[in-house]
Amino acid sequence: MTNSLKTVSPIDGSVYVERPYANTAEIDAALAAAKQVQATWRTTSVAERARLCLAAVDAFIARKDEIAKEITWQMGRPIRYAAGEVAGFEERARYMISAAEKALAPVQLPEKTGFTRYIKREPLGVVLIIAPWNFPYLTAVNAIIPALMAGNTVVLKHSAQTPLCAERLMEAFSAAGLPTGVFQYLHLSHDSTEKVIQSPVINYVAFTGSVPGGAMVERTAAGRFIGVGLELGGKDPAYVRADADLDHAVETAIDGAFFNSGQSCCGIERIYVHESLYDQFVEKAVALVKSYRLGRSDDPETTLGPVVKASAADFVRDQINEAVALGAMAHIDPSSFELDKAGTPYLAPQVLTNVTHQMRVMTEESFGPVVGIQKVSSDDEAIALMNDSDLGLTAAVFTRDIEAGVAVGEQLECGTFFINRCDYLDPALAWTGVKNSGRGCTLSTLGYESLTRPKSFHLKKPD
Template sequence: MTNMIKTISPINGEVYVERPLATVNEIDDVLIKAKLAQQAWSAMSVAERAQICTAAVDAFVANKEVIAKELTWQMGRPIRYSQGEVGGYEERARYMIEAAEEALAPLQLEEKAGFTRYIKREALGVVFVVAPWNFPFMTAINAVMPALMAGNAVVLKHSAQTPLCAERMVESFEKAGLPAGVFQYLHLSHADTESIIASDKVDYVAFTGSVAGGEMVEKAAAGTFKGTGLELGGKDPAYVRADANIDQAVETAIDGAFFNSGQSCCGIERIYVQESVYDEFVEKAVALVNGYVLGRSDDESTTLGPVVKASSADFIQGQIDEAIAQGAVAHIDSKAFTMAEKGTPYLAPQVLTNVDHSMRIMQEESFGPVVGIQKVADDEAAITLMNDSEFGLTASVFTTDVEAGIAVGERLETGTFFINRCDYLDPALAWTGVKNSGKGCTLSSLGYDYLTRPKSFHIKLP
């Protein structure tokens, strides 16, 4: 009997979609097709590739209502927000298309008598993209679009929670007339995923997921000398200075903590507030969280949906319970959120104070609707605590003194630094992390450096 993946919707606990896992022969066929198709694709001009990729984005956006509904049922984001992911996908995809001409242009060197010298950027070959379920389209397009625009072929493996996302992406490129074999998807077991990473038919791996998943990628790729890009999540901090606009800081930081039920790699998971504005911040944050509506994701009135699985809810609640046992103070009455029920993915949001770094809630990735808020005396204390983490994806400072904020940011161990915003990817900026948040870079013109190889031309003129 063929092995199947079954996507259990967090909305009702029922199977929403099921797909057969690819067989060994099907995997080999896809990789061989990709290798062959890539040669002709890379021979096309950047402008020709841009025309097809733009048409693919158009086709994808035209289907946004269907895509949004499927997204909601697969991973549980409230329907009122699901089309926003299509918008984010479009923004990133179009930017990377526009950036390609300049980013991929040969690097011309200064004149040298009797010589012509330049450096070209060549496609790597076949790029294997392993994408997660939490922002399934936006995370995938970060690597897929620049890989294709650079002249690579792409094989996409999506999470078993969101298999339709891979299918919809590939479908839009097929409608746009992308040559067969250039962009394909596979539904895979963990073992087959590892085999592909190790395969000599794959030239680069772009992975978004857990630290454990990143370790698997590095082990599987060891000895192959292929590049790997790893985006592994975070425990992202925000710092509210005494001079901040408190209303704006509360609105932005709390949304950054609870949007998508807290299931964001760059979501705010810990907040440090200068002591003179601490009480005001906490009071307003608690009021805002108490206004959330926890409910079924297909209900337009829902502002906070379920987490992806009941086991995830249990893990997050375990962190909360342990912190409370260690002295943390819970500010949200979970009983007020009537949809919350133990043993289901429906989890009440929580705001914790009297927390410290001895608690898992301030050190271990939660990936759920909970945030710890800690009082600090000054910038120095905040910087020390913000850097006290194994992760370093993003960090935010809320202040009206931009120069002081930048001075804090210069000392933070992070891939992206924000002032007065958070939880957002600007496609013109490099998306990267430090420490256990991973390595490599996607988005911006720099993202193309990781999906191409330099080739130097050193020509002595006759």
């Protein structure tokens, strides 16, 4: 087994970052430090925690241009969009900091003669956060800030594709004056990650990644009686009703499908369109996708960058080829995108019609620049197809009739329901999934519940 990680940039195949994996002594030292300092950190006031976390946010965004460039080179997002992740990080961090005082306040109970009763929310201890590469800061911040604000200490294990993200966060917290050991990162191999999960020092694991990865976390933590938060895959649907604003639906749903080259757990991967709008929707969607510019991520003119690695591109190509073999129609000629080439991360976007749920492209997470569009004749048909998945992260409906849209949303099996928008996390709303999209909750005041434990106080007053 190699003793170091190598981040190969999808832009040009070069090794952009190389770091040694943490050894046993370094891991043990980090866990010991996290456990020791947590005893002090948990007694720090919420106001002081907020001051330090806000200072870290300020230090982080002060380097936004540098950080955006690193995102581009590590995972391939076009440079014209990369700074948006820094802005999103700031929005979520500041919101969760502002929500902490209310979320962590003791639960006051009705007066009972002769007794004082209340419930406090206490930190769990040491939280291990395992973050992915596709939105490396936006996913990590969902757990890091509330974990720290709740009085936990944090050990971050970031993806080997985006190791600099862990280092930049460490630098921001250090610049803010966060006490040593409260926030740390470790570059870990898969084997070492499992050993850390099994460590008695770890009191909670927050994981964002694939369904198989989530299963690994659950298996590894089994028997330890600790909480596990899992934000896993998506095969998120959109439904365009007959009364939808067609141009808005096309622009929004297609952007939701192809932004970040489709590498978003809550991206739109399948679209159902009412038969009265279907032909127009497809025509406009194809024209929009054809206008994308596939290119190097460091080129400001690029609107569609490479996927993260060649194997990911080949996976999507296999889905597309299988669908076409089963009767789907591909509307985009890959040769019209000059950089598209098998064996590379550069993959032309694709729009498929004549699709069915017998095709993997409509049932298996693609995580790439492809979307299938299927014709439906009613709300009931759309609902049945949207729910025909073992994943349930988000779902979107495009309609001018909000009441009718909500009626559809009430029947959909998902964690977040949108009307006339998609592929967005509002930090004031709970972020959660159903079925194989995971369990647990981040963001909103509810996001603090899994990072704390209730402790009841039942006090009898002297006679």
